[in-house]
Amino acid sequence: MDHVVRTRNLTKRFGRRTALDGLDLDVPPGEVLGYLGPNGAGKTTTIRLLAGLIRPTAGSAVVFGFDAADQYDALQRRIGYLPGDFVAYPDLTGTQYLDYFAHLYGGVERSRIDLLAKRFDLDLGVRIGTLSRGNRQKVGIVQAFMHDPDLLILDEPTTGLDPLMQREFRELLRETRDAGRTVFLSSHVLSEVDAVADRVAILRAGRLVTVQSVQALRATARRRLDLTFAGAPPVDRMRAVPGVQELSVDGHTAHLVISGSTAGLLRAAAPYEVTNVLSHEADLETVFLDYYNG
Numbered sequence: 001m002d003h004v005v006r007t008r009n010l011t012k013r014f015g016r017r018t019a020l021d022g023l024d025l026d027v028p029p030g031e032v033l034g035y036l037g038p039n040g041a042g043k044t045t046t047i048r049l050l051a052g053l054i055r056p057t058a059g060s061a062v063v064f065g066f067d068a069a070d071q072y073d074a075l076q077r078r079i080g081y082l083p084g085d086f087v088a089y090p091d092l093t094g095t096q097y098l099d100y101f102a103h104l105y106g107g108v109e110r111s112r113i114d115l116l117a118k119r120f121d122l123d124l125g126v127r128i129g130t131l132s133r134g135n136r137q138k139v140g141i142v143q144a145f146m147h148d149p150d151l152l153i154l155d156e157p158t159t160g161l162d163p164l165m166q167r168e169f170r171e172l173l174r175e176t177r178d179a180g181r182t183v184f185l186s187s188h189v190l191s192e193v194d195a196v197a198d199r200v201a202i203l204r205a206g207r208l209v210t211v212q213s214v215q216a217l218r219a220t221a222r223r224r225l226d227l228t229f230a231g232a233p234p235v236d237r238m239r240a241v242p243g244v245q246e247l248s249v250d251g252h253t254a255h256l257v258i259s260g261s262t263a264g265l266l267r268a269a270a271p272y273e274v275t276n277v278l279s280h281e282a283d284l285e286t287v288f289l290d291y292y293n294g
C-alpha cells in the first residue's frame, strides 16, 4: 500500500461554517506527520474525520484502504486514537476502562498496559473521575498505544502533561516511529512536532497551506549570524550575497540576518580574516508565524 492515509477533497461543513475545505493529503507508511495550525484551523475536525467519528460533507478519507466513515470497524484494531481533551467514563477505574478497550481490540497483554502506566506514573486503580486532567490524559495515552496500532492519530496529545511527562511522551513517539508505525500528530506548538516529525502540514482557516519536510522548512528559515573580522568587515561584499536581509556593523563584528543557506555568505567572507563565527538557531518560529498569518 502506497499510503496509510489518503484524503481527497475532504470537506466538512457545520451549517454555514466550513471547518475543512478540500483537503488533499497523503501520509506514507512509517511517516510522522505534524499537523499544525492556529486555533480553529480545522485540525480536530480532520482528526475526527480520520477516526471515523464524523462524516465528511464532501470528499473522502481513506485509511489502510478503508473508508474511514463507512468501514471503521475494519480499522479499529489498527488505529490508536487520542482525542484532544480526553474524557473517559468517570466512574470506572483506569483498569476497568482499559480492560474494556483491550477486549474491543481483541485482547492486549496485561503487562503491556502496566508497563505504559508505570512509565507515565499513572495509578490505574483510581476512578477516572477523580484523576487530575493530566492524569486523565495519560489514561488516553495508554488506550491509544496499548495495542501497538499501525497508525496513531493524536490530537494535541501532550495537553495537560507536565514537562517531564511531555518528554516521556516524545520518547514514546520516537520509539513508535522507530518501530515503523505511522503517526498523524496535531499540535499548535511547533516544538512538539519539530522534535519528532518527518514532515509538517500547515492548515489555516480549513485549508492546507503547505506540506514540507522539517528540513526544507528549516532551509527557508531566517538565521542570525555574527561574523567578527581581524579588520573592518567587508560590508559591500556581504550585502551583495543572495539571502542577506539585514546587516549592521559594530566595530569588527558584522551582525547579519540571512534566509536559506549561509554557504554563499561564508564564501564571501572567507578571503578576509574571520576571527569568530557565531551562528544562532534557525528561526523556525517565524516561518510558522508567516504561514499562520498568511
Ligand SMILES: Nc1ncnc2c1ncn2[C@@H]1O[C@H](COP(=O)(O)OP(=O)(O)OP(=O)(O)O)[C@@H](O)[C@H]1O
Binding pocket: 014, 017, 018, 019, 037, 038, 039, 040, 041, 042, 043, 044, 045, 046, 188
Ligand atoms: N461540532 C461543531 N459544530 C459547529 N462548528 C464546529 C464544530 N466543530 C468544529 N467547528 C468549527 O470548525 C472550525 C474548525 O474547528 P477545529 O476544532 O477543527 O479547529 P482546530 O484547528 O482543532 O482548533 P484548536 O487548535 O483550537 O483545537 C472552527 O471554526 C470551529 O468553530
